[in-house]
Amino acid sequence: MAGAKFVQKDAYGMILDAIDTGLYKPGDRLVESELAERFGVSRTPVREALQRLETQSLLERDGRSLIVASLDHNQLAELYVVRCELEGLAARLAARHATAEEVRVLGDMIVEDRALMPDPNALARANRRFHRQIHLASHNRFLVQQLDLVYRSMALMATTSLAVEGRSETALSEHQQIVDAIGARDEDAADASLRSHISNAFVQRLKQDAQKPVAP
Incomplete structure (x- = not known):
């Protein structure tokens, strides 16, 4: 059995x-x-x-x-609202609880991810690993579980916002701002930086969807 x-x-x-x-x-x-x-x-x-x-x-x-399954416009918006709230909280808690080693790992990830910029799909996978590392650095198992569910639903997005021209470089710069805030133990800045990062990703996602051909 x-x-x-x-x-x-x-x-x-x-x-x-x-x-x-x-x-x-x-x-x-x-x-x-x-x-x-x-x-x-x-x-x-x-x-x-x-x-x-x-x-x-x-x-x-x-x-x-x-x-x-696929996500319609309303479902996508609802998902990003929940993601923004939960990830902002994860960054805030990471600024409070992350060990020096965890902060260093996050910084190393950004350096390594720059080599993946020509490949949006590989960078998207690395992006998920980076965000999960922040989730783990929150040291809150219940929050991590809820974020796992959110990221499970994110798999229903057919494309990555990192494929938009210029988004990869901007996203990595935003990652650095988040890590800097976590390393400085600035909870408000960590929360705000990650929320801004998610908001920018959502804007790019909406632009991608707006460019799709409309069925007659």
Whole structure:
């Protein structure tokens, strides 16, 4: 029984990672047999994983099929409101509780991420790691859990705002401001810097959506 539970968890994690990394994008159909073959597991844990993902609203029904869900304009706005509030709190708590080593790791991440600027998708993955490091530096497990849920929903965004010309350099500069505030133990500045960073990302996201062709 313990082995079966492990496989089930693994199937869920692999499908979730595939959505998060863009292997499956919003609107893509997920077929139980194809997933089982791709990930080398039986169909039962895949079926249970799909049911779990549907319950979490990461998948939705299209007739009898399951497809990767997408976020409409209102859902996107709601997600960014929650993200802004929770991440601002995480930065504030990180300024209060982060160890010197955690602050150093955040600074090192920014230096390393500059090498990824030509690749928006790689930088987007590094960006998620950077933000999660701030979440962990808050030293509040309940906040980290809630932010994990928020970032799970963010996987439903088909593109990254870091693909907008000039956004990568600006985003890394904003990251540095956040880390400087955390390192200075300035809770207000850390909170404000991270909220501003999220707001700027949301503006870029809205601009991207506005450029999409409108269906006749």
